[in-house]
Structure formats: structure tokens, C-alpha cells
Amino acid sequence: MHGTGVPLATPFDESGALDEESLSDLVEWVEARGADFLVPCGSTSEAPLMSPEERTRVIERVADEANAPVLAGTGYAGYAQTIAATETAAEAGADAALVVTPYYYPHAQSTLESYYRRLADESPLPIYLYSVPPFTRVTLEPKAAGALSEHENVVGMKDSSGDMTAFQRIHTLAGDDFDLLVGAGSVYASALDAGASGGILALANVVPERASEVYRRHAAGDDDRARELNAALVELNRAVTERYGIPGLKAAMRDRGAPAGYARAPFERVDEAARDELNGLVEEALSVE
Template sequence: MHGTGVPLITPFDADGDLDEERLREVVRWVEDGGVDFIVPCGSNSEAELMGVEERARVVEVVADETELPVLAGTGHPGLSETLRQTDLAAEAGADAALVVTPFYYGHDGETLEAYYRDVADESPIPVYLYSVPTYTDVKLSPEVVGRLAGHDNVAGMKDSSGDIETFQRERRLTDDEEFDLLVGSGSVYAHALASGGDGGILGLANVAPERASEIFKLHQAGEDRSARQLNAELVELNRAVTSKHGVPGAKAAMAERGVDAGYPRKPHREVGDDVRAEIEALVDDLTP
């Protein structure tokens, strides 16, 4: 996976059920916005609020709707559920699996490495590591990443730590392998690309797919200064629809752009009027 990927928002109706037609519309929206690949069932997708079969159905709908590569989130706290989810994703048409670090219980680096080797050994599709310590309180070390990069079925990683030093170390330790290193924080996208990243999986790309994609295109054209400048302009919007207001904020921002992304699934709640006004102002200022 290279370029700009989107951890696809999952639309739910007012009763909390998956809205498949809206999901298809969201796929078309991000595709028209220029993203390079689609990531259903990630953190921004509310995957942890969905069951195994429901997540598989989301992947199936997305894979049916798009010709872009599909990197499906399949990670669970336990190995058995992760392997089952990965098999279902492959059957649904996913091209690769994004596997979050096991969470809830604490695990040391040796345990995490063994876990990923087990997943990669059994997975019918390539595996991407996923480190998102903000949500899991688990962070893969660059040394573990470097060793796992040598596995034949470990294809890359999404690093959502936001730590450029860690990202640079991961790049150095995986340089000798065919390993796609992707950043998960839109606020440092341009900086990660300049540090050797192959792309990003950005919550921002749900709201402003054309702007997020533009950062990568500027980098490809050798215009890293312009890429950093654009990235800086988008930091407040990115922050509003990720760390500050989360999925409800992202869905409100998409509505402002004319995209019906449905309701957030409980226990999430829709944003209030003050937050909606804040988000609308950011969207109006920073998107075409």
C-alpha cells in the first residue's frame, strides 16, 4: 500500500444498524477525492463497536464498491478472533489485513513479536502491523518492527504514535526489506513522507480526501516545502476530527461537506451545537 489511505468512516442509521447504502456513498466520496487505498474497520471506522460478522460485511461492501486496494482492519485482543476475522476479510475481498496490537492485557515486546508471527504464518493475505498507543496503551518498539519486517507475510505497518523519531527509526530498521511504512497521524503526514514514509492512513481523508491526497502528490513531485505548508494548514481540522472530537466530529465534518456519514454508534453521541459550529468553520476555511 502506497499513497494516501483512508480509515473509512462507517455509517450507522438512527437505530445503530449498519447503513450499507450510505457506506457505498462514502466509498465513492473518498474515491472521487483521490485516495489511493481504502481501510475499512479501523479505529475511525468504529470497528471495536462492531461484531466479527458485521465487520466482515463492511469489508465485503467496500470491496464490492471499489476497485482500489482494500486493507481491512482485522485485529482483536486475542489470536483466535484475529485469525477468524482475517480469514473472513480475505473471503470478503480484502487485499491485506491491518492488525492492531493486542490490547487490554499488557504484553512485552517478545510476546507481541510472537503474536504477529503467528498471525502472519496463518493469514491468507499480507499482514500490516498497527501501532496506535493512544487507544491501546501498547506501542510496538522499532526493534520488534525491524525483526518482523523480515517475515515473508508481513508487508508493512501503520504507525499512529505521531512520534517522528520512532517513525524514522522504524524506517531505518526496515530499509532492507519490502516493507510499506505508513503514518497514521494526519498532523505529521508531510514530515513522515520526508522521513521515508510510503504513505499514510489518515482520518482527515474522510473529511478532505482531496487535500490529504494533495500532500502526497506534492511530496512525489519533490515539493516537500509546499507539502509541509499544506499539512500545517490542515492541522487544526485534522485535530478536530480525530483526537479532539473523534468519530462524531468526523461525521459532523462530513455532513458539512455534503456527505451523509450517518450516526455515530453508541456510546458515541452526536456533537453539540458549539462543536458543530467549530467544525463547520474549520471545514469552510480549509476545504475547496
């Protein structure tokens, strides 16, 4: 997976039911605006709020509709659920599996290594590690990630720590053949400078064309412009991740005409003041020359 990946928001209707028709339309919407690959059933997709059956339906629908590669989120807190979901994702047409660190209970780095090695041994799909300590309170450390990169079926990692020192260490330990993807949109250009293969960015649900342009500028050797564009996205990124979260992200998407649907309970909708602020930030991001 290279370039800009979209951790695809999952459209739910106002009652909270999965809206598969809107999901198909959303795939088309983000692909038309430059998405390089799609990531259903991740954190931004509200995967923890979906049943296993719903996750399967989402992956099937995205795989059927997408022209781009599909990296499906298959991680659960336990091994049995994770390997079952990974096998199901393969049957549904996913190209690879993004597997979050086991969460809820604390685990030693050696335990995480053993978990991922066993999964990689048994998985029918290539495995991408996923460390997102802001949500899980579990960090896959650089040494563990580097060791796991030696497994032939562990092909990449999404690092959402926002820690650029750790990111650079992972890149050094894992090498250039390992698909190291950043999950923090505010440091996208910096991560590309540090050797990232691309990013999986919540921001790319709202302004996929802008997030993709950061990558394209960097790939073309225009690093200064990539950093300038990324700097113009920082406040919008903060708004749709740290400040207003998924309800804010979906509100901004709807106001752009994207078929994002609504966030599931216990999330609540953002108020009009927040929507006005988000609209202003989107307009600023799209107006940058």
C-alpha cells in the first residue's frame, strides 16, 4: 500500500442502521478525488461499534465497488476473533489486513510479537501492523515492529502515535521494503520526508484531493510544497480528529456532499457552531493555491 489511504467512514442512517448504498457511493466519491487505497473497518470507520457480520458486509461492499486496493481492518482484542475476521476479509475480497494491537489488557512487547507472528503464520492475507496508542493505550515499540518486519507475511505498519522519533526508528529498523504508513495527518509531509510509504488519514475522508496532493508533491520531489500544503491542513485535521472526532468528520463530509451518513451512538451530533467552524476550515483547505 503506497500513497494516500482513506480510513473509510461507515455511513449509518439516522437510526444507526448500516447504509450500504451510501457506502458504495462514498467509495466512488473518495476514489474520484484521488484516494490511492481504501481502509474499511478501521478506527475512523467506527469498527468497534459494528458487529462482526456488519464488518463483513462493509468489507464485501467496499471490495466489490473499489478500483483501488482494499486494506481491511480485522483486529479485535482477542486472537480467535482476529484470525476469524482476517479469514473472512480474505473471502470478502480484501487485499491485505490491518490488525490493531490487542487492547483492553496491557501486554508486554514480547507478547505482542508472539501474537503477530502467530497471526502472520496463519493469515491468508498479508498483515499490516497497527499501533494507535491514543485509542488503545497500547504501543507497538520500534524494536518489536522491526523484528516483526522480518516475517515474510508482515508487510507493513500503520503508526498513529504521532511520534516522529519513533516513526523514524521503525523505518530504520524495518527498512525500505516495509510499507510504513503514518496515521497522523498533521505530520504527513514530515513522515514522507522520513521515509513513509504513504498515510492512512482520517482527514482524507473530508478533503481526499488535498491529502493526496501532499503525497503527489512529495513523490514529484517538491518537498517544500508538500510541507506547505500539509501545514494548511493541520487545523482541519485537529478539528476532525482531536476536537470534534467522528461526528465532526461526518458533518464536514456531509456538508461537502459526501454520503457519509451519521455517527453511531454513543456519539452525538456536533452543534451548528461546530459545523460552521468545520465548513470554514474545509473552505480554507480547498482554497490553498
